[in-house]
Amino acid sequence: MVSTHPSREVFVMNKHFLTAWFVLLGFIALCLPVHSQTPVETWGQLHVEGTKIVSEQGEPVALRGMSLFWSQWIGKYYNDECVQWLKEDWQCTVIRAAMAVESGGYLQNPDTEFAKVETVIEACIDQGIYVIVDWHDHTAENHVEAAIEFFTTIAQYYGDTPNLIYEIYNEPLQVSWLNVVKPYADTLVSEIRAIDPDNLIIVGTPTWSQDVDAASRNPVVDDNVAYGLHFYSGTHTQWLRNKALTAMNNGAALFVSEFGVCESNGSGDIYYEETEKWFDFMKEHMISWCNWSIADKDETSAALKPGASATGGWSEAELSESGAYIRDTIITWHDSSNTSVRPEPGPNRFRLVRHYPNPFNEQAVIQYWLSEGTRVQAAVFDVRGHEILNLLDAWQPAGDHVLRFNAHTLPSGLYTARLQTGKHCQQLKMIHVK
Numbered sequence: 001m002v003s004t005h006p007s008r009e010v011f012v013m014n015k016h017f018l019t020a021w022f023v024l025l026g027f028i029a030l031c032l033p034v035h036s037q038t039p040v041e042t043w044g045q046l047h048v049e050g051t052k053i054v055s056e057q058g059e060p061v062a063l064r065g066m067s068l069f070w071s072q073w074i075g076k077y078y079n080d081e082c083v084q085w086l087k088e089d090w091q092c093t094v095i096r097a098a099m100a101v102e103s104g105g106y107l108q109n110p111d112t113e114f115a116k117v118e119t120v121i122e123a124c125i126d127q128g129i130y131v132i133v134d135w136h137d138h139t140a141e142n143h144v145e146a147a148i149e150f151f152t153t154i155a156q157y158y159g160d161t162p163n164l165i166y167e168i169y170n171e172p173l174q175v176s177w178l179n180v181v182k183p184y185a186d187t188l189v190s191e192i193r194a195i196d197p198d199n200l201i202i203v204g205t206p207t208w209s210q211d212v213d214a215a216s217r218n219p220v221v222d223d224n225v226a227y228g229l230h231f232y233s234g235t236h237t238q239w240l241r242n243k244a245l246t247a248m249n250n251g252a253a254l255f256v257s258e259f260g261v262c263e264s265n266g267s268g269d270i271y272y273e274e275t276e277k278w279f280d281f282m283k284e285h286m287i288s289w290c291n292w293s294i295a296d297k298d299e300t301s302a303a304l305k306p307g308a309s310a311t312g313g314w315s316e317a318e319l320s321e322s323g324a325y326i327r328d329t330i331i332t333w334h335d336s337s338n339t340s341v342r343p344e345p346g347p348n349r350f351r352l353v354r355h356y357p358n359p360f361n362e363q364a365v366i367q368y369w370l371s372e373g374t375r376v377q378a379a380v381f382d383v384r385g386h387e388i389l390n391l392l393d394a395w396q397p398a399g400d401h402v403l404r405f406n407a408h409t410l411p412s413g414l415y416t417a418r419l420q421t422g423k424h425c426q427q428l429k430m431i432h433v434k
């Protein structure tokens with residue numbers, strides 16, 4: 001009689017076959033790249049709520065990234081590889097394509113300049129980051145028809161992707177908000193809204209995007225507009241932050257679509273102390289920002305040294321001092337909209353109490369507290385991320401501790417101290433002024 005039940009041999013064979021199959025599946029799973037959510041997957045369609053830009057779920061979001069340089073002059077960084085590098089290595093969540101309008105820009109070469117912007121938009125969509133399409137003009141009120149043609153095309157092509165942010169006027173000159181810039185903005189916003197009802201629009205403000213207070217007194221009638229606020233730390237200080245506060249008190253949302261760490265002409269020293277004040281301000285108010293600029297021009301604000309590769313992959317030697325500073329700032333930025341998984345001190349185990357003074361002249365004091373005895377490693381890094389001093393690597397008991405960083409032989413500049421206990425790590429920035 002033929003049995004209808006599988007024999008024991010067949011059962012054992014099947015069992016071994018299944019085991020091998022599961023092991024193989026497990027191996028394949030381990031080999032697959034781990035997919036973490038992109039910024040756009042995390043936050044989706046952005047919109048303005050009160051003075052904040054918020055995610056699709058209504059949580060405040062602050063984007064951080066880089067502006068490219070005028071497209072007609074340094075267009076070589078308008079490519080996929082560069083965008084991918086800025087996302088993966090710099091951890092940018094937004095890139096700004098600064099499409100030139102005059103001086104050989106869109107007005108003279110519309111197809112060439114449009115193609116550059118389109119390449120950047122497509123690359124940002126591929127990378128899952130936000131993209132600002134910037135009409136990089138100082139007299140846009142004289143180019144209304146061209147601006148309408150450009151932005152309605154962009155809206156038709158990309159208005160249904162959450163990645164897109166319109167910036168319809170980079171920096172108006174010292175003209176009237178009410179009589180010049182607002183009428184232009186009203187026209188452009190209404191043309192865009194006829195096609196795309198919901199993507200964020202940034203509106204530049206008079207005096208090179210400083211008069212956000214004027215805009216806030218007579219805002220554009222649209223529920224998804226933020227106003228462009230631009231600063232250069234060597235030129236614009238507390239008085240401009242006060243204008244920003246006035247604008248926010250009047251209910252305006254702001255977007256720092258361009259800023260530099262030097263003077264407003266793009267040159268001079270790096271103003272670390274003032275830049276850190278701006279960073280604190282933007283953190284406190286959850287203001288998104290793009291630094292000017294990804295360029296290999298010989299000027300302070302350019303993030304790259306002359307001749308730096310057009311396709312990313314930049315070594316430390318290819319970054320300028322400001323580029324190294326901004327890259328480090330983006331990577332170590334902490335606010336409630338941070339997407340990256342960063343090492344944080346564990347609850348009640350390790351806490352950095354404070355460091356003082358900041359800026360410091362000769363010696364910085366770092367205070368911290370441990371809930372239990374543990375090995376503590378502490379080191380100081382320069383602005384390029386090179387370790388310049390090993391402060392401590394030792395077991396320490398629970399309680400309060402102090403470390404001192406003597407910098408009298410070191411040049412002025414920005415230094416980062418990193419403290420680590422096991423897997424918990426915290427970093428702090430210290431400005432050394434001689």
Ligand code: MG
Binds near residue numbers: 160196197199
């Ligand atoms: Mg849309």
